[in-house]
Amino acid sequence: MSRIVMKFGGTSVADVERIKNVAVRVKREVDAGNEVAVVVSAMSGVTNQLVKWCTEIAPLHDAREYDTVVATGEQVTTGLLAIALQELGVSARSWCGWQIPIHTDGVHGKARIMQIDTDDMVRRMREGQVAVVAGFQGIGPDQRITTLGRGGSDTSAVALAAAVQADRCDIYTDVDGVYTTDPRIVTKARKLDKITYEEMLELASVGAKVLQTRSVEMAMKHRVRVQVLSSFIDAPGTLVCDEDEIVEKELVSGIAYSRDEAKVTLVRVADRPGVAAAIFGPLAEAAVNVDMIVQNVSEDGKSTDLTFTVGKADLDRARKVLEDAKGELSYEKLVSDANVVKVSVIGVGMRSHAGIAQRMFQTLASEGINIQVISTSEIKISVLIEEKYTELALRALHSAYGLDAA
């Protein structure tokens, strides 16, 4: 017997028929003798409608009232799923965030979970009752409803799994697992059986949006085994787990890419202490998130070129901030390019193996693809290349690291 937390997203509970379908899946776990808690999102489209109403009344609205309005979406799904389970003869009850309670901090609209008191819920789960829990919400120190921010239901599920010491947290979604790369581009992409938390985090941060980043961080911290699987196809998914649990480690687990990047270069910026702070301080103040940063060694000891990437949507804002500060920064020229893609090779194996970066550079070179910026972390190498080479680069790298399906 295991204790399992299952999580179903908005498309999995989009209408009455799909909610019934979810109930069938939950019943299967119950029939197998498991104790089950189910975390649900709002029916797809509902949250957007609720947000729209708030914004139509006041573009800038009180986050506490926004939370009161938006949290109803998940509440509706919990009641409907509980009814669907009961209809199948499965004992079940719904839980709002405030009923469990899921205590959060007071940052309405993007609260963080502080503590979950699951005593009452677990007692009922032990008696065979399925707990149907509203994702994405909790109760703040002001005793008012809080929400965790968009996509927060994954985080709710993992936090709940940690709180009830679940054996597994199954995240049902509209993809059937985590792939070695985007299967829409590389037909030979393979579904991974297992992936480490660290790799999953890097994948999420470079644009493979299977799980919300925060939920993976939380899973890693509390060692919650998370399975990503399809709510429409009946097949095992991908287990996100501790490195120790993966017997046959691959050197490289996956190739990710992100088109949401733009490159900015400050040509011949003064090379003196404090210049980086002078550049990135104003950008941070303007809420521009900077990703890759490369600064070359100064040739003349007086000036250098500095290149970094920002989100495409932030490019205009970034340019304005830097142009306004031109006098202070005394650079020669500001050059930007939104026509780029970031491609990343990810794998915990590269910690202990040399030559992985080298293979990436060789592979791209042999395809005639120029590398504009390089940045590395312990388990990831990212390069910025011209956008038109995206598909070519992904396919070549996928083959080069031996990831192609047989």
Place this chain on the structure above:
Amino acid sequence: MSRIVMKFGGTSVADVERIKNVAVRVKREVDAGNEVAVVVSAMSGVTNQLVKWCTEIAPLHDAREYDTVVATGEQVTTGLLAIALQELGVSARSWCGWQIPIHTDGVHGKARIMQIDTDDMVRRMREGQVAVVAGFQGIGPDQRITTLGRGGSDTSAVALAAAVQADRCDIYTDVDGVYTTDPRIVTKARKLDKITYEEMLELASVGAKVLQTRSVEMAMKHRVRVQVLSSFIDAPGTLVCDEDEIVEKELVSGIAYSRDEAKVTLVRVADRPGVAAAIFGPLAEAAVNVDMIVQNVSEDGKSTDLTFTVGKADLDRARKVLEDAKGELSYEKLVSDANVVKVSVIGVGMRSHAGIAQRMFQTLASEGINIQVISTSEIKISVLIEEKYTELALRALHSAYGLDAA
């Protein structure tokens, strides 16, 4: 300075524009120096959609889960109205039933309010904050959300007005007050300035659906002054209040009618002790509500004719119950007629004045309308007549009692 509870129904908050309009009306009361609590219903159509989903999943569903689902409709409106008020510069916050809390009994789906702890809310109202309260809901002894049954928002408003000792409870609706009779039928119908609780109760029970019956009972019990007025037209409505507050009492306040009646006659039923119980017991068990009952004095000492009315929707069920019991009841014939209307003359004045019933009978007789059944209470005389005479009877009686507008 007064303390006022305002209540807006589903059509008054049907969309974002109407919610903004409600905020303007609330602001006016705040600007006049009043302490204000606002009770809101779900946006019209929302509750029906939520109920439909529950029913589609399981026609017979857990009332606790139904409550969890359906209560979200009002919660959404509270948040949106609070935002709209803040946008006008009015301090406001939303309150769910469980937050105040509004304690109810545990009868999910049709709970009754037991007690309301308004200390925190009133403290904030004193500081100038408008309390925006979800109608139709509370929290049960099981710490789960309860709903008061359809139309329960009126009851929420009156109960809240009693709890905060409000000077007035204004019920905004899609009619602009209580009329002497249906203005769609009698063009000379007049809007009443004031009406007593007792008269309002009788009007509600005979089909003038301006206020929910239970809310009027509660207002009468706690002496809450209730004003019915339009949320679309800017004019005073009708005040439902204590008899003492009405200086110039009319003998008759209004003429009501109900087409939702059917007549059943048992011809030559045995005239012996216990026969009424034998007839109405099985009807009650079958949840058939019986209204007017007339039994004639027996001519031969052995049998009598017994006539009563039931709701039109219950007629087939009532017939079947009585036909099944024919052996025991030993009546000669069962005759029914759905082609009837109940017309009622209502007024507290008839307590102290004779001749009011007589005027009704004379008026109908002079129009050639035959009276089939008569039933009276302290402040009401009801007759059953053929349905085709509805309009004629209403107009004639309205004139006869001097109710016509000048």
